[in-house]
Amino acid sequence: MTNRIKELFQKKEKNILSVFCTAGFPELNSIVPILVELQNNGVDMVEIGMPFSDPTADGPVIQYSNTIAINNGMMLKTLFEQLKSIRSQINIPLVLMGYFNPVYQYGIDNFLKDAQACGIDGIIIPDLPMYEYETMYQSTFEAHQLQNIFLVTPQTSEARIRKIDALTDAFIYVVSSNAITGGTSNIQENQERYFQYIKSLNLKNPTLIGFGIKDKSTFETACKYANGAIIGTAFINAIDKSSNLTKDISQFIRNIKTV
């Protein structure tokens, strides 16, 4: 089976738009209709957030979406139930993103098995470090043909970036600055220098820039240096308290995508 993430980057090299959305937000059953709308509006990939009570790398907006989702009763087993036949409607790549503890409680093996059964293509666990991944979990990921996607930040050394590049076969998540999610400023000159530096490394994996990408201008700047970008907080804000997801999602995406 070929991986949808690889296929995507093979046929499209530029301006890839990936959207992050917390599962169970704004309503318990929102994720499937949201995926449909995102696909209909030409989004290239979706990161489905698995809620956690203590998201230490996230700002207030994503913290809030996590709290709402948990209060709505979202659990991993509920999410897998909701995604069971998602591949009959959705063909863009899907990635699960969330903190390690809920995954650990579910059981890594069970989690990867159920994710694979739903047709998930990749996993992002920001607080599962490379050492623990390599020594304890890599073989299980491989057995389930799931790509583990790593973050690099302005603090990550070149040697470590190269190691991450060798360990994964999907894309590299380039964190745009030393910050948690939900930054509100525009992209600064030093960030562009950092993006340029990542580009100059000529990594084997494609790159997507995330954290602080929030509108057309920041998306386009990111796309100058990477294969595309990831929008999270701004999307959560756009659908918060939405009474018409179809309209609000389509308007949000139209405001970002040029073509």
Added chain:
Amino acid sequence: MAQSTNFKSKYQVNEQGYYGQFGGAYIPEMLHPNIEELQQKYLEIIYDEAFQHEFHALLKDYVGRPTPLYFAKRLSEKFNTQIYLKREDLCHTGAHKVNNTIGQILLAKRLGKTRIIAETGAGQHGVATATVCALMNLPCVVYMGEVDIQRQAPNVKRMQMLGAEVRPATSGSKTLKDATNEAMRDWIANPTDTHYIIGSVVGPHPFPDMVARFQSVISEEMKQQLKEKTGNENPNYVVACVGGGSNAAGAFYHFLDNEAVQLVAVEAAGHGVHSGMSAATTQLGRIGVLHSSKTLFMQTEDGQVIEPHSISAGLDYPGIGPIHANLFDTQRATFLSATDTEALQAVQLLARTEGIIPALESAHAIAVLDRIGAKPTDVVVVNLSGRGDKDLDTYIRELQ
């Protein structure tokens, strides 16, 4: 503090940062360089001769160490055993927390850091951090849950007087765990200039081990003082309360490998262990990853952290440090718990029998003295981790 880079003890951290199956460094990539730098340098820095000299000089002249080991005669009569109180409440700033902040501020300076952040529950660690920042002329931001800001108001004022900025944590239960999350977020955003002085034996490796080493001065002194007073450096029991577990780690440290010394850790049972309003981690918790460490904590089936409750802000934390998770797992330590009411009774008891008003946290350790099974000739050392000044509002309200 004797150097012990000997990782052989099964109760000490191993080279990978684990205590048995607990510990590690489950950090987001953003914190990797900071944690890696600490892992590589902490032992070398803290066992450097000049560091040790400066650390011990400050502990002696600034903190007021050694703290007394006091034979509590009337309390001993009451419980029909030989009770000694290790008087950490007499440390400058009123609790054991300052042993760690002195060590970490010296470390931060050697790492070239120019800004300090901390989390605090009872405010004791915040005060101890603000104090050493004033001493070393470094800017200090302390995160504190909104609920704790209310119930430990005098400590908020103390931190501000010392020049620290106190930032409220408004998410979750608005207590210690949420303050810890906020401090981690700050560190992610300020990785190069800032050092995060964690206040207990929690967080990613090497914090639990580093904090335990700085606090180990407590048991080092206990041994010398017991030898002088009883002729035997080993007691039968050491009793300490456990929030994250730093005072207990310090009090247990030099006795860990002597299995004849019974270690008793006391958790906060809140309204009662099974009341749904408790912080008795070992009874209610399961292994998982919280605050970058694999340890025991209270969580739902789905792995969401359960908000704890204790009348004592310093014990109002859903987990325990990995060193204690391992002591529980291996049954090296006995874990007991005391309710809010029992802790308040213990405050009253110690005040009336010995003329000492303890912190609410420390009162939990006093509260179990009738249940540890000590014989009349047994020597029991209770680590009196802090004094009660910060809790006076609560005492006035609850004890009239």
